[in-house]
Amino acid sequence: MKKLLFQFDTDTHPSVFDTVVAYDGQADHVIGYGGVTPDTIGALVDGAVFTRAPRDKKNTAIFIGGSDMQAGQNLFTAVQQRFFADFRVSIMLDSNGSNTTAAAAVAKLLTSGSIAGKRTVVLAGTGPVGQRAAVMLARAGAAEVRITSRQMAKAERAAQAIRVRFGVDVVPIQADTDIDRALAIENAEVVLAAGATGVQLLRPEHWQNNQALQMIADANATPPLGIGGVEMMDRGVDRSGKKAWGAIGFGTLKLALHRTCVTRLFECNTLVLDAEEIFEIAKEMA
Numbered sequence: 001m002k003k004l005l006f007q008f009d010t011d012t013h014p015s016v017f018d019t020v021v022a023y024d025g026q027a028d029h030v031i032g033y034g035g036v037t038p039d040t041i042g043a044l045v046d047g048a049v050f051t052r053a054p055r056d057k058k059n060t061a062i063f064i065g066g067s068d069m070q071a072g073q074n075l076f077t078a079v080q081q082r083f084f085a086d087f088r089v090s091i092m093l094d095s096n097g098s099n100t101t102a103a104a105a106v107a108k109l110l111t112s113g114s115i116a117g118k119r120t121v122v123l124a125g126t127g128p129v130g131q132r133a134a135v136m137l138a139r140a141g142a143a144e145v146r147i148t149s150r151q152m153a154k155a156e157r158a159a160q161a162i163r164v165r166f167g168v169d170v171v172p173i174q175a176d177t178d179i180d181r182a183l184a185i186e187n188a189e190v191v192l193a194a195g196a197t198g199v200q201l202l203r204p205e206h207w208q209n210n211q212a213l214q215m216i217a218d219a220n221a222t223p224p225l226g227i228g229g230v231e232m233m234d235r236g237v238d239r240s241g242k243k244a245w246g247a248i249g250f251g252t253l254k255l256a257l258h259r260t261c262v263t264r265l266f267e268c269n270t271l272v273l274d275a276e277e278i279f280e281i282a283k284e285m286a
Helices: 016-024 042-049 054-059 069-082 093-114 128-139 152-166 177-185 247-265 275-285
Strands: 002-009 029-033 060-065 090-093 119-123 143-151 172-176 188-191 214-219 235-239 242-245
Touching: 002 042, 016 029, 016 060, 016 247, 029 054, 042 060, 042 069, 054 060, 060 069, 060 093, 060 247, 069 090, 069 093, 069 128, 090 247, 093 128, 093 188, 093 214, 093 242, 093 247, 119 128, 119 177, 128 143, 128 152, 128 188, 128 275, 143 152, 143 177, 152 172, 172 177, 188 242, 235 247, 247 275
Parallel strands: 002 029, 002 060, 060 090, 119 143, 119 188, 143 172, 188 214, 214 242
Antiparallel strands: 235 242
16 A cells, blocks of 8 residues: 655645655655645545544545744644544654754754753854754753844744743743844853854864863855854764764764654554654764
């Protein structure tokens, strides 16, 4: 029986990236739908769950994607609300690669040392990857997690969203400039940059002489990189006495994790993969 993955995307066009990785994750066919909302998802879910016998439902799965994490979360919830009894299939959420990218980054940081009890900062932490990374750092035992944004109101909204969804408290910080961000990480022991593509958040001199800093990671793979002085291929290398991870350095795990999660969707019809579950798989793989 064919393994069918239904890709429900909140954007107009389903992600090509997610489609390719889904095939590499052993889906036989990927059926993509774009512009899907909680109001339009019902019939699509019904078609997925009512068409195969209970023993065969594991061969159907759902992937929620798109660039808007909150929209993806709402769709993820709406799909599960459509399930009942054994009329369900396995489902995964990875809007904008938020769960797999954040999980890979934090899992690789953990291979460089313990995060437990450490002060951590997620630069540009209000985006999809930043918010998920903040949660995972907290779950890894960080003593404090700060998220920065150019706008305080945006940082506060993200902190509230994290608190509501995960029950985790993070500290919002406004940091308009690289000088502000240098001050924000002054006492940090772990820093993860999750900014937009091609935007530098820190210059080398703003972190290289930071005596408190022990580990640093940058999720940006497009020059200029998010953290000057960190290379995209860095894999836990020593940079000015700190363990450094670049976007490609942990990106290999991100892709492997994404593929593995898709593969696992077809092992049963009850698997639910969101941030918590994907982070656990990442730690196993790292």
